Amino acid sequence: xxxxxxxxxxxxxxxxxxxLKNAGLADMCKEMLAGLKxxxxxxxxxxxxxxxxLYPMAxxxxxxxxxxxxxxxxxKDKIFDKVIxxxxxxxxxxxxxxxx
Amino acid sequence: xxxxxxxxxxxxxxxxxxSEAKKKAKGLTQIPVRGQIAKEIIxxxxxxxxxxxxxxxxxxxxxxxxxxxxxxxxTIWSIPILFDMSEAEIEKYGVKAGQTVLLTFExxxxxxxxxxxxxAYDKAKICKSVYGTxxxxxxxxxxxxxxxxxxVGGKIMLVNKPKINPPYExxxxxxxxxxxxxxxxxxxxxxxxxxxxxxxxxxxxxxxGAWLQAYGELPIEKPIVGVLVNAIIGDKRKGDYIDxxxxxxxxxxxxxxxxxxHNHLTSLTFWDMRYAGPKEAIFHAMLRTNLGLSHHMxxxxxxxVGTYYDAYDAHHLFLKVQKDLKIKPTFSMNWLYCPHCGExxxxxxxxxxxxxxxxxxxxxxxxxxxxxxxPRLIFRPEVFDLVMExxxxxxxxxxxxxxxYLEKRTPVFSIPPMKV
Ligand SMILES: [Zn+2]
Numbered sequence: 333x334x335x336x337x338x339x340x341x342x343x344x345x346x347x348x349x350x351x352l353k354n355a356g357l358a359d360m361c362k363e364m365l366a367g368l369k370x371x372x373x374x375x376x377x378x379x380x381x382x383x384x385x386l387y388p389m390a391x392x393x394x395x396x397x398x399x400x401x402x403x404x405x406x407x408k409d410k411i412f413d414k415v416i417x418x419x420x421x422x423x424x425x426x427x428x429x430x431x432x
Numbered sequence: 433x434x435x436x437x438x439x440x441x442x443x444x445x446x447x448x449x450x451s452e453a454k455k456k457a458k459g460l461t462q463i464p465v466r467g468q469i470a471k472e473i474i475x476x477x478x479x480x481x482x483x484x485x486x487x488x489x490x491x492x493x494x495x496x497x498x499x500x501x502x503x504x505x506x507t508i509w510s511i512p513i514l515f516d517m518s519e520a521e522i523e524k525y526g527v528k529a530g531q532t533v534l535l536t537f538e539x540x541x542x543x544x545x546x547x548x549x550x551x552a553y554d555k556a557k558i559c560k561s562v563y564g565t566x567x568x569x570x571x572x573x574x575x576x577x578x579x580x581x582x583x584v585g586g587k588i589m590l591v592n593k594p595k596i597n598p599p600y601e602x603x604x605x606x607x608x609x610x611x612x613x614x615x616x617x618x619x620x621x622x623x624x625x626x627x628x629x630x631x632x633x634x635x636x637x638x639x640x641g642a643w644l645q646a647y648g649e650l651p652i653e654k655p656i657v658g659v660l661v662n663a664i665i666g667d668k669r670k671g672d673y674i675d676x677x678x679x680x681x682x683x684x685x686x687x688x689x690x691x692x693x694h695n696h697l698t699s700l701t702f703w704d705m706r707y708a709g710p711k712e713a714i715f716h717a718m719l720r721t722n723l724g725l726s727h728h729m730x731x732x733x734x735x736x737v738g739t740y741y742d743a744y745d746a747h748h749l750f751l752k753v754q755k756d757l758k759i760k761p762t763f764s765m766n767w768l769y770c771p772h773c774g775e776x777x778x779x780x781x782x783x784x785x786x787x788x789x790x791x792x793x794x795x796x797x798x799x800x801x802x803x804x805x806x807p808r809l810i811f812r813p814e815v816f817d818l819v820m821e822x823x824x825x826x827x828x829x830x831x832x833x834x835x836x837y838l839e840k841r842t843p844v845f846s847i848p849p850m851k852v
Binding site for chain 2: 341342343344345348364365366367368389393396397399401402403404405408
């Protein structure tokens, strides 16, 4: 069985967009919902399980969005900071979890 | 002139004057009730549940379960309204048929209850009929199984009016008052929008679409059709939008001019959702008939939960019993954002299906949770600002229900102290 890839949507406002631009990551943004920018970071199976255990209010929405949703804002802020530091959407979640 | 409600029955408020209440309540055995029952007492007393005058007896319950009707064999009724007690409580309070007791909420007298009968009924049979399943993981079944083992039927009279707490008080508009408001506004038709949500533009367009459908062949020289947002306020689950954000943002669509006084009004009904899908859709039709509405909007999977009901089950059941209902349905297709059209459009209109960006409640909540303001085509900036303001003012920092909110929130209504 291949390793799962579970997106987390980090919604991008002007402030986040400037940070992404400075980090050279602006082209990683996708557009969803009338031009609203989003950057998707990915958790693997183990990371998904760990993050849902740490934050029980969050859930993996397998039915509609196919993403991990309802994480607290502070958590997503921290993951976003990791994206900027790591300059990667694949290792940000791992780096965030390493701090916990 | 009498105001006629559901089943063609006159709407009568079952509320005693203060002096009469004092006399009638004196010396009665006091029985405390929980929130669900208190809400239903309010609904009975103010006529939201016309023609019910109290909690159902066995004949009515049996008719609802077997034929989706009251015992008169004519009036449609889809969800039982029951007062439950355990044997031990019946013994403790000495409850007997023919006796009148005083129901209290949070320690204060609320209503007299004239007991007609005490009976038992098969709960699984209620579930199968109302919810189409007897699985206890269905939230409506779970609520039914939580009823204690005996039911008490009898009439209710309110002795003490509820105090609706801020910011909800302008939105509690009972049937007789609502009908006056519609007359003042000159609305000949009013369409109901059922909600438990903070509105995104997909919801806004559901209302606009329903308004256009309800307008139909009427003359357009002056505004004579309105939308009534009727928010269901009841038990909350963690992760729901907080009630304050729901009611205030719905009204904000009018205040900010997306609608106006001439076509939009926001109100609430106290009710713990049963998630009965089609049966709840019929229940909503009865409720809003009593509120004086001519039309009711139904989208996909109305009041459903999980995968218990098909998207259009509610529509099918409505059409089956339509001749016995006064209210007319407007059925709505989904609204979505199409980047090709560059606008919010309808799945029945636009052909750019591969490009569609559908409104997902989960995604919108995810955006709100991040505190990121979405484009105005998706979410109105005034609504977004008000959600954030409500989070600070009422939600202990969160626009969604948390443990802290459940514990510390201001109740929507309270029953004031009353000496008896
Ligand atoms: Zn299109």
